[in-house]
Amino acid sequence: MSKRVLTTESGAPVADNQNSACAGAGGPLLLQDQHLLEKLARFNRERIPERVVHARGSGAYGHFEVTDDVTGYTHAAFLGEIGRRTEVFVRFSTVADSLGGADAVRDPRGFAVKFYTEEGNYDLVGNNTPVFFIKDPVKFPDFIHSQKRDPFTGRQEPDNVWDFWSHSPEATHQVTWLMGDRGIPASYRHMNGYGSHTYQWTNADGEAFFVKYHFRTNQGVRCLSSEQAAELAGRDTGSHQTDLLQAIERGVHPSWTLYVQLMPAAEAADYRFDPFDVTKVWPHRDHPLTRVGRLVLDRNPDNVFADVEQAAFSPNNFVPGIGPSPDKMLQGRLFAYADAHRYRLGINHTQLAVNAPKAVPGGARNYGRDGLMASNAQGRHAKNYEPNSYDGPVETGRPLSAPLPVSGHTGTHEAPQHTKDDDFFQAGELYRLMSREERSRLVANIAGGLARVTRDDVIERNLAHFHAADPEYGRRVEDAVRALRED
Known part of the structure; x- marks a missing residue:
């Protein structure tokens, strides 16, 4: 069987892919060598700007299957009848490090799911x-800057990390999570996923419910100690990518069971703490878990760059029956994520295969045209304005979700205080749930970083947060920090 012919970008056959054209044997190269110039120019442009956060990631395709009836809470079609399946793409990631960082590090993990619904x-x-470290998006760039590489030293600095946290008492809950036993997952398969924010579901009768998502791993939660993680990162910086890839390739398909917590919208205003504060959880005794379905990953991408690196997830991509809440961090992300993709991938990134909606044959139906890499010309008779008299797509007049009530004056307000709102109670609750051994490891992890801080006032401010969360918690961290600094 004859082999396929190698061609240039324009489709012309390549005569020689081993030797560049030159002026005589051993002479200088020629500018007319179109194949050489095209090949080098493309190579120079193979990389796109990496994500500022969540840069290092892995992903896989699979499906979500409804196992329980939740139609009383949402009219989203893909959550309709039991047994309905929807194709998904899931991207996992570390948050703070660059694309070249290691997987086995103490860092939150991104858990992003794209449902290709009808x-x-x-x-x-x-x-x-x-939960998360902060509750207002205006602090997000500062937070990330404090966790990334210092502009002068070019490395992550404990002074910056802990200085920001010392000025952000609401971070105490997430710091307790991060520094605890679940701070370094053993793999992407062995960790839970959470929507973290509060979202809104609306049923067919227009009733609104606020909702939190919980993806519980069916493989069991497994985590690494700091020592195990350091050894694994030294052996294989892509350890989590390796694990996910190899598991799916050998037919071991990871899965998660989706549960939700539900709160009737009318109850939110009088709840004992702000239900839209992403630094807090809803206690399960108040709002028990309701099972929804099962998420299964069963196919690796054929090309990691095309699908994982170019995957664009945006929290503002809602479908009928699902919408946002007044969660401030979520509100900021509704803009920031889509804007990041327009910068990284271009205005037409939604036309890429991994991002294109499968609900609409031929791609999204709208009046957007042109821009870099445009492929949505839509034919000679399609107009690029609306309304029109040419049978173009029209609005439905049906909102995706229930409206959110608003009141008061515009301004830079702090979040309204509920009766039990504070930054430390839930962090203390989490500490008190831990076993003696878990508490010891948590204290050691915190002290190991905090003791490296050079400023006493930064250390004292952080210690005050742990004391406020739980007296024993604060005392043990303070003693551990002092012991390390005296060595």
Whole structure:
């Protein structure tokens, strides 16, 4: 059988892919060598700007199957009858490090799910923790800058990390998660995923419910100690990618069971703490878990760059029956994520295969045209304005979710205080849930980083947060830090 012919980008056959054209044997190269110039120019442009956060990631395709009836809470079609399946793409990631970082590090993990539903793509963009470090998006760039490499030293600096946290008492809950036993998952398969934010579901009668998502791993939660993680990262910086790839290739398909917590919208205003504060969880005794379905990953991407690196998840990609809440961090992400993809991938990134909606044959139906790498010309008779008289796509007049009530004056307000709102109670609750051994490891992890801070005032501010969460917690961290600094 004859081999396929190698061609240039324009489709012309390549005569020689081993030797560049030159002026005589051993002479200088020629500018007319179109194949050489094209090959080098493409090579120079193989990389795109990496994500500022969640840069290092892995992903896989699979499906989500409804196992329980939740139609009383949402009219989203893909969550309709029991047994319905929806194709998904899931991307896992570390948060703070660059594309070249290691997988086995102490860092939250991104857990992003793209549901290719019959009503459009629904993106659920969360983490492997149910809470986050801050509650207002105006602090997000500063937070990330404090966790990334210092502009002068070019490395992550404990002074920066802990200085920011010392000025952000709301971070105490997430710091307790991060520094605890679940701070370094053994693999992407062995960790839970959470929507983290509060979202809104609306049923067919227009009743609104606030919802939190929980993906519980069916492989069991497994985590690494700091020592195990350091050894694994030294052996294989891509350990989590290796594990996910090899598991799926050998037919071991990881799965998660999706549960939700539900709160009737009318109850939110009088709940004992702010239900839209992403630094807090909803206690299960108040809002028990309701099972929804099963997420299974069973196919690796054929090309990691095409699918994992170019995958664009945006929390503002909702479908009918699902919408946002007043969660401030979520509100900020509704803009920031889509804007990041427009910068990294271009205005037409939704036309890429991994991002294109499968609900609409031929791609999304709208009046967007042109831009870099445009492929949505839509034919000679398609107009690029609306309304029009040419049978173009029209609005439905049906909102995706229930409206959110608003009141008061515009301004830079702090979040309204509920009766039990504070930054430390839930961090203390988490500490008190831990076993004696878990508490000891948590204290050692915190002290190991905090003791490296050079400023006493930064250390004291952080210690005050742990004391406020739980007296024993604060005392043990303080004693451990002092012992390490005296060595």
